[in-house]
Amino acid sequence: MAEELRIVLRNADRIDPLNIDDYLAAGGYRALEKARGMNPKDLINEVKASNLRGRGGAGFNAGLKWSFVPPADVTYVVCNLDEGEPGTYKDRTIVEKDPQSLLEGMAICAHAIGSRQGFIYCRGEYPYVVEHLRKAIAQARDKGVLGDFDIQVRMGAGAYVCGEETALIESIEGHRGEPRFKPPFPGVAGLWGKPTVVNNVETFANLPEIVLKGAAWFAGIGTPSYPGTKVLTLTGDVVNRVAIEVPTDTTIRQVIYEFGGGIRGGRKFKAVQIGGTSGGFIPESLLDTPIDADSMRSIGATLGTGAVLVMDETRDIVDIVTRIAKFFEHESCGKCNPCREGTFRCYEIMKKINAGRATAADIDNIMLLSKVMTRAALCGLGQAAPGPIMTTLQHFRGDYERKLLS
Amino acid sequence: MADYQEIIASYRGTPGGIIEAYHAVQREYNYIPAEAVKEAAGVFGLSEAQAYGVATFYSYLSVEPRGRYIIRMCESAPCHIAGAEEVIQAFEHALGIKVGETTADGKFTLELTECVGQCQGTPVITINSQPYAGVSAEQVPAILAQCK
Ligand SMILES: Cc1cc2nc3c(=O)[nH]c(=O)nc-3n(C[C@H](O)[C@H](O)[C@H](O)COP(=O)(O)O)c2cc1C
Ligand code: FES
Numbered sequence: 001m002a003e004e005l006r007i008v009l010r011n012a013d014r015i016d017p018l019n020i021d022d023y024l025a026a027g028g029y030r031a032l033e034k035a036r037g038m039n040p041k042d043l044i045n046e047v048k049a050s051n052l053r054g055r056g057g058a059g060f061n062a063g064l065k066w067s068f069v070p071p072a073d074v075t076y077v078v079c080n081l082d083e084g085e086p087g088t089y090k091d092r093t094i095v096e097k098d099p100q101s102l103l104e105g106m107a108i109c110a111h112a113i114g115s116r117q118g119f120i121y122c123r124g125e126y127p128y129v130v131e132h133l134r135k136a137i138a139q140a141r142d143k144g145v146l147g148d149f150d151i152q153v154r155m156g157a158g159a160y161v162c163g164e165e166t167a168l169i170e171s172i173e174g175h176r177g178e179p180r181f182k183p184p185f186p187g188v189a190g191l192w193g194k195p196t197v198v199n200n201v202e203t204f205a206n207l208p209e210i211v212l213k214g215a216a217w218f219a220g221i222g223t224p225s226y227p228g229t230k231v232l233t234l235t236g237d238v239v240n241r242v243a244i245e246v247p248t249d250t251t252i253r254q255v256i257y258e259f260g261g262g263i264r265g266g267r268k269f270k271a272v273q274i275g276g277t278s279g280g281f282i283p284e285s286l287l288d289t290p291i292d293a294d295s296m297r298s299i300g301a302t303l304g305t306g307a308v309l310v311m312d313e314t315r316d317i318v319d320i321v322t323r324i325a326k327f328f329e330h331e332s333c334g335k336c337n338p339c340r341e342g343t344f345r346c347y348e349i350m351k352k353i354n355a356g357r358a359t360a361a362d363i364d365n366i367m368l369l370s371k372v373m374t375r376a377a378l379c380g381l382g383q384a385a386p387g388p389i390m391t392t393l394q395h396f397r398g399d400y401e402r403k404l405l406s
Numbered sequence: 407m408a409d410y411q412e413i414i415a416s417y418r419g420t421p422g423g424i425i426e427a428y429h430a431v432q433r434e435y436n437y438i439p440a441e442a443v444k445e446a447a448g449v450f451g452l453s454e455a456q457a458y459g460v461a462t463f464y465s466y467l468s469v470e471p472r473g474r475y476i477i478r479m480c481e482s483a484p485c486h487i488a489g490a491e492e493v494i495q496a497f498e499h500a501l502g503i504k505v506g507e508t509t510a511d512g513k514f515t516l517e518l519t520e521c522v523g524q525c526q527g528t529p530v531i532t533i534n535s536q537p538y539a540g541v542s543a544e545q546v547p548a549i550l551a552q553c554k
Binding site for chain 2 (some may be wrong): 083087128176241277324330
């Protein structure tokens, strides 16, 4: 029986999240002390060597991202707690159970890039998490553990695209959350034009243990190219709908059957979508793939946020993908044409197929459109939106063909 | 009820604080009145069009009056397959309104939303941002009765 390995969630359900003394008693803020005794360059190299890759979806080496920040008077550390990817509740879980780990991780990053101001961008749907975080920050301030680094919480307001780092920055600045053209990347010119590191909650929450136990320890866990653990959130037709933290060499099958307890109601497995609503659909034949980002990419899927939506044999794949197409049509910010028009047309064609009014030509069109969007959209939203369509056409084509006009 | 001018003024010194100010106004009024958008434009040094553009970009913010209880049904894929459609129909039936509408007495507004991050307990609704997990159509009358 596979077992969980808890790094990010090491204190979950073992300490009172709103009592900083509990966190300190569990060894909290010793990593920050150690980090502050290090030269920032050495600290960045240590994080780089751990090969900690961003847990928000893109999987970029965190230390490498920090190393792009040029010396500057003002730099910012921004935590992405937008968590808008449907099926994902990991960042909420981490912050609800152990907010100080996040704050300590942000303060470690602040030392590395010489920042005195951090922001946590929390989605508007989580007002109770905002309250919780503000209490935790007040406790950290009162204890003086953060030193001259301060953290503010800012609220999003229900726009999925604001999880994209440059749209998020626009939103903190008080604008419409439309992505910027890159370059420049936020590391060079981000919030109010200043060098800014944006990382996901889970990425930051990994840092205290990495600093304390060392890069080599972390790099030795799970799959070498994407080491460590991943917090996954199980949803759909799986027995245990829970958040788990497992080494990255755990297979999808282990996730569903050992941790998830298998399919509800004794029914058979049909598909699993991993990484959130933009993730690929995966059939039974690929379930022995490890969950690390590179292995997932090699089968045309993603690890993304680590959301795991399990679907049993009774599920109508085309109907689910139609619902997903509506999501993207709604959430496209409208700035770039391939995404604005593309998500609209994808939804239109999916509705037609789902209603039994489409022909084979519609499938050809949606495939072509999907390819154009993947290549031409400005940000990850439009690029990833066709993923569920393309992967279900690849693995579950029969489900589409059954709905076509003959 | 706190005055919207006072609320917005308290965010004057916060860089980029217009969205925080809108949240605060909405907590009092359940929506952002047109005068508040105008006020925010002045306080944050934006044109009225820009301030309106910000208010309408975000689906969590509303520039239309809404009821005292804002019920939102999550329709993202995990909630969709868990039967969100039936729950929304039960609400429409019980309240006599369609999604997007407010009851004549100004008590309830019914809206759709995307994932609210409580997908361990699908299907999920929120009432004034408070999540309720594992909601079934049968529970709808009891849930409404709790809203005094
Ligand atoms: C449409 C879109 C939505 C995104 N949503 C999130 C999100 O909710 N949370 C997150 O951490 N990253 C999200 N990302 C990824 C961010 O742009 C960025 O890569 C990430 O915050 C960097 O942190 P990491 O390197 O620690 O993962 C999103 C990207 C796109 C294109
Ligand atoms: S999918 Fe409905 S709460 Fe996440």
